[in-house]
Amino acid sequence: MIIRSLVAALLAAVMLPGQPALAATNTGTTPAAQSPVAVIDTWIHWTRRTTWLTYGGTSVLEGQVVAEADALGYTEPLQDAAVELFARPAGASEWRRVATGTTDSDTVFRFNDHQPSRNTDYRVVYQGDLLYQESSATTRVNVRRVITSKVTRNDDGTLTMRGTVVPKVAGKTVRLQLKTCASCSWSTLRSATTTSRSTWAFRVTAPTSGDRTWFYRVFTPRDRDFLTSFSGTWKIRR
Structure with missing residues (x-):
């Protein structure tokens, strides 16, 4: 110390008996x-x-x-x-x-x-x-943000990926991304906006041929209040 x-x-030294205390103002001289x-x-x-x-x-x-x-x-x-x-x-x-x-x-x-x-x-x-x-x-x-997601199968063989954005927000842009192999880059397919209940949904498809796996995720772009935020990644096999 x-x-x-x-x-x-x-x-x-300042407080020794018989010596004047230092003032808070500067008079231009020091004893x-x-x-x-x-x-x-x-x-x-x-x-x-x-x-x-x-x-x-x-x-x-x-x-x-x-x-x-x-x-x-x-x-x-x-x-x-x-x-x-x-x-x-x-x-x-x-x-x-x-x-x-x-x-x-x-x-x-x-x-x-x-x-x-x-x-x-x-x-x-x-x-x-x-x-x-x-x-x-x-x-x-x-x-x-927290972005929840789930995938369900439709009667016509397509899939619907849907979820919510937390905290609740209406009209927020949500973008769907796809990559067609684990080492491939993500590409953005399309965009949607959240509903008044802060939900979103996209219809997606599985690979059309071969023993392949496609990967889907969604994200919300960065803005003043939040960073770019991602959902989990879904693997879709043919």
């Missing part, structure tokens, strides 16, 4: 017998953080408040540093405080119980104190 020791020494207390810069260091998750998942945001290097070149993560967590959905302008915490005995703050409902920016703020400057850091947690 080299920084804390140096700071304690400086404070003791010759006093040494000013230096304000120490800090920054937020992320130790673990979620960059994306599937809708309904819980994000992990962990880090440290680190004081800048002292005269000997040592940095110091601060223990018992009070921090605040703010959230702002993608596209929004205002931040909202959603949690508070402190760095623990391992000098780590932990915010591990938040479930973003769409792409969300998070900001951790350390307000600082008499000795340490305030600091903050921002990170984004992106979210993928």
Whole structure:
């Protein structure tokens, strides 16, 4: 704790009996017998953080408040540093405080119980104190939609692939993709939009000849609120 020791020494020098205390305002002169207390810069260091998750998942945001290097070149993560967590959905302008915490005995703050409902920016703020400057850091947690799917056989021998998009959304574009072998590239066949109940459906066919397997899936394109999101892949054999 080299920084804390140096700071304690400086404070003791300021508070010696018979010496005037340092004022918050600068008068342009400093008493010759006093040494000013230096304000120490800090920054937020992320130790673990979620960059994306599937809708309904819980994000992990962990880090440290680190004081800048002292005269000997040592940095110091601060223990018992009070921090605040703010959230702002993608596209929004205002931040909202959603949690508070402190760095623990391992000098780590932990915010591990938040479930973003769409792409969300998070900001951790350390307000600082008499000795340490305030600091903050921002990170984004992106979210993928959940796309359910199932396949049923029709009387005419074709198949219907259908499902839902979660969270519920009407008019969202859903695209059907096919690849005709496991190592082949995906090709987009056609598009549809979700209904008012957030459902979608496509009629698909099996391979027309030979002992072959086709692969189908659907996806929703990326937008402001969500990443590109995929259903599971269905294997259709002749």
